[in-house]
Amino acid sequence: MSDAFLNPDHPSVVFACRGVRVFVKDGDTEKQIVRGVDLTVRRGEKHALMGPNGSGKSTLAAALMGHPSYRVEGDIWLNGERIDTLEPHERARRGLFLSFQYPVAVPGVTVANFLRASLAARRGTEIPVRAFRQELNAAFETMSIDPSFITRYLNDGFSGGEKKKLEILQMLLLKPAFSLLDETDSGLDIDALKIVSDGINLASGPDNGLLLVTHYQRILNHVQPDVVHVFMNGHLVRTGGMELVTALEERGYDWLAEEAAIPEGSRA
Amino acid sequence: MAETSTSVIASARPALDEALLKAVAATLGGDAAQVSRRLEALARYETAADPDRVRHLWRFTNPASLLPASVAGAAASGPVPAPAAPVAGASVTIDLWPGRAPAVQTAEDLPVGALTFTAADEPFPSGKALASDLFGALGDAAWNAGVGLKVADGAKLAGPIHVRIHASAAASLPRLRLEVGRNAEAMLVEQHIGGGPDVCVVGRTVISAADGARVRHAVVQVWEPGTSGHLAVETRAGADADILTVCGVFGGDDTKLELGTDLAGAGAHSEIIGVALVAGKQHADVHTSHRHLAAHTSSRIDYKAVAGQQARSTYTGLIRIEDRATHCEAYQENRNLLLSSRARADAIPELEIHNQEVSCSHGATIAPVDPEQLFYLGSRGLSPHESMGLVVRGFLENTLARLPDDARAMVESFTAPRLATIREGTA
Numbered sequence: 115m116s117d118a119f120l121n122p123d124h125p126s127v128v129f130a131c132r133g134v135r136v137f138v139k140d141g142d143t144e145k146q147i148v149r150g151v152d153l154t155v156r157r158g159e160k161h162a163l164m165g166p167n168g169s170g171k172s173t174l175a176a177a178l179m180g181h182p183s184y185r186v187e188g189d190i191w192l193n194g195e196r197i198d199t200l201e202p203h204e205r206a207r208r209g210l211f212l213s214f215q216y217p218v219a220v221p222g223v224t225v226a227n228f229l230r231a232s233l234a235a236r237r238g239t240e241i242p243v244r245a246f247r248q249e250l251n252a253a254f255e256t257m258s259i260d261p262s263f264i265t266r267y268l269n270d271g272f273s274g275g276e277k278k279k280l281e282i283l284q285m286l287l288l289k290p291a292f293s294l295l296d297e298t299d300s301g302l303d304i305d306a307l308k309i310v311s312d313g314i315n316l317a318s319g320p321d322n323g324l325l326l327v328t329h330y331q332r333i334l335n336h337v338q339p340d341v342v343h344v345f346m347n348g349h350l351v352r353t354g355g356m357e358l359v360t361a362l363e364e365r366g367y368d369w370l371a372e373e374a375a376i377p378e379g380s381r382a
Numbered sequence: 383m384a385e386t387s388t389s390v391i392a393s394a395r396p397a398l399d400e401a402l403l404k405a406v407a408a409t410l411g412g413d414a415a416q417v418s419r420r421l422e423a424l425a426r427y428e429t430a431a432d433p434d435r436v437r438h439l440w441r442f443t444n445p446a447s448l449l450p451a452s453v454a455g456a457a458a459s460g461p462v463p464a465p466a467a468p469v470a471g472a473s474v475t476i477d478l479w480p481g482r483a484p485a486v487q488t489a490e491d492l493p494v495g496a497l498t499f500t501a502a503d504e505p506f507p508s509g510k511a512l513a514s515d516l517f518g519a520l521g522d523a524a525w526n527a528g529v530g531l532k533v534a535d536g537a538k539l540a541g542p543i544h545v546r547i548h549a550s551a552a553a554s555l556p557r558l559r560l561e562v563g564r565n566a567e568a569m570l571v572e573q574h575i576g577g578g579p580d581v582c583v584v585g586r587t588v589i590s591a592a593d594g595a596r597v598r599h600a601v602v603q604v605w606e607p608g609t610s611g612h613l614a615v616e617t618r619a620g621a622d623a624d625i626l627t628v629c630g631v632f633g634g635d636d637t638k639l640e641l642g643t644d645l646a647g648a649g650a651h652s653e654i655i656g657v658a659l660v661a662g663k664q665h666a667d668v669h670t671s672h673r674h675l676a677a678h679t680s681s682r683i684d685y686k687a688v689a690g691q692q693a694r695s696t697y698t699g700l701i702r703i704e705d706r707a708t709h710c711e712a713y714q715e716n717r718n719l720l721l722s723s724r725a726r727a728d729a730i731p732e733l734e735i736h737n738q739e740v741s742c743s744h745g746a747t748i749a750p751v752d753p754e755q756l757f758y759l760g761s762r763g764l765s766p767h768e769s770m771g772l773v774v775r776g777f778l779e780n781t782l783a784r785l786p787d788d789a790r791a792m793v794e795s796f797t798a799p800r801l802a803t804i805r806e807g808t809a
Contacts (some may be wrong), residue, residue, distance in 0.1 A: 182757065201766070203761075206763040217758065235765075235768070236763045267779075282495070284762065317582050
């Protein structure tokens with residue numbers, strides 16, 4: 115189980131945050147979306163984050179990655195190091211990864227050129243073309259993506275499923291210490307869900323961790339999280355195991371809102 | 383300010399007179415016919431109207447900033463510069479310095495008779511109208527470096543005609559003339575280099591492609607900072623002629639490039655592919671015009687500009703289709719990418735269509751780099767500058783992909799250093 119009392123720089127902790135609040139500009143004022151989140155993920159752990167639409171799950175994931183639209187308060191730790199003042203690319207080079215719910219297209223930039231550049235950035239060294247090709251071909255096979263995608267423009271004209279598979283392919287190649295997976299299961303058919311889940315499991319090991327943001331039980335049946343959090347109204351309102359997922363499938367979110375004394379109208 | 387732009391331009395016109403033009407002609411060894419052509423151009427220069435700042439062509443760029451203060455003293459002094467090694471693969475490499483005869487280096491495999499030299503300002507047999515605009519008349523009258531070339535009917539040159547045009551005088555007025563015979567094939571690379579503070583270039587290139595000719599023409603401008611200049615290219619395409627014009631605008635401070643192609647013969651086709659990469663306080667103005675004078679002619683323009691820092695890109699483009707030019711196809715696209723909040727771009731496409739039996743379309747966009755693209759690339763470890771470099775390369779990609787391999791490699795040899803400065807954050 116996650117242990118909120120463990121120090122965020124403890125060697126067994128891969129990722130932690132303390133008192134994270136996220137604000138967005140709202141006209142001349144600011145609106146608070148995330149109202150104080152504490153999270154501790156130990157090496158080898160898989161966490162799931164569930165919550166109703168509009169509760170701020172995606173905002174939390176993007177803010178932890180360092181999205182420039184958000185102002186973030188609180189501490190974020192990766193491998194015992196504070197990363198909350200770092201730029202997104204500096205967080206990525208240290209091993210943080212975000213699988214996007216809606217991956218952005220970059221027309222004119224081939225998947226191969228993009229992956230080679232990001233691998234070089236993550237590893238801090240250029241990868242010889244031949245070695246890169248071999249690694250790339252193996253990853254494409256693992257993720258059941260047609261090799262013709264290697265020379266296509268990044269996410270340009272890709273279907274939803276193709277984009278999500280490419281996100282997990284990047285997770286496999288970049289070998290992040292900690293991955294934020296934002297609704298990686300949305301828009302996937304049954305076969306693609308299996309491929310994506312297998313990829314996530316393959317990328318998971320005893321030294322790294324992940325936080326999987328999702329609405330649905332089905333991906334959790336494949337990925338089997340160690341810890342499940344429920345996120346509502348900008349807070350983690352409940353933490354448990356897979357039994358919590360079953361309870362949510364049966365009863366929805368309202369009972370948790372009542373327990374957490376969240377007023378109706380603020381339960382998103 | 384009550385000051386009118388007209389008076390500013392009028393006072394910026396460099397003074398020309400008969401003695402001056404005779405001296406320039408003499409320096410270049412011009413004959414009596416050339417002197418009389420220059421004097422005839424002087425008359426046109428003196429009566430040329432000031433560029434109209436109200437119309438699109440000159441709305442965004444002050445013509446006064448592109449005129450040399452004086453064209454006197456352009457005659458060369460000092461030792462003859464040694465030309466650099468010939469360009470690999472070129473059939474002919476020509477270096478042009480103001481006030482000097484052209485330095486020509488010919489490849490050994492150039493077939494005898496395929497290429498001959500003419501006066502740089504010799505009129506074409508097709509009798510193209512003489513320039514009546516201010517810059518055109520100035521160039522006709524006072525050009526101080528030039529070469530004329532004629533590719534024989536049916537000849538096919540193995541390599542390009544590569545002309546290095548050095549902006550080495552305060553007033554550099556180069557002139558190129560290329561006449562491509564019937565069913566002949568030629569590639570002309572016009573590379574504008576050199577320049578520096580207070581150097582001003584007024585260049586003029588005229589190309590005539592006879593019926594069935596295939597001409598590829600590249601204009602690449604990589605002047606040093608401080609240079610200003612106006613380059614005009616006028617091309618006439620005969621029946622079934624096929625013209626590809628590639629332009630690359632990278633250097634100088636205030637610059638304007640005008641590319642005009644007349645599709646004069648039935649079935650002629652012209653394509654203009656251009657890129658500009660500017661930063662600092664550069665102002666790059668590009669104007670294209672495709673004039674469809676004959677039926678069944680087609681044209682296409684794909685011009686992309688990237689402006690960083692406080693730079694400004696201006697594009698105006700005209701497609702004109704005459705009433706007799708039926709069954710024409712014309713397409714024009716201009717896209718601009720802004721790398722900073724202080725960079726700006728203007729895009730004015732214009733269509734003038736005088737008959738109903740045409741297919742014609744155009745599109746223009748001006749947009750900053752999408753911050754979501756930068757965040758996505760950042761989340762994969764790429765720094766903001768690296769991400770910007772990748773996005774810019776992607777932006778140019780589908781335009782560069784339209785080029786033949788050799789032309790693409792040539793253009794990329796100029797874009798690569800500019801992209802490197804974007805990746806390194808120095809532009």
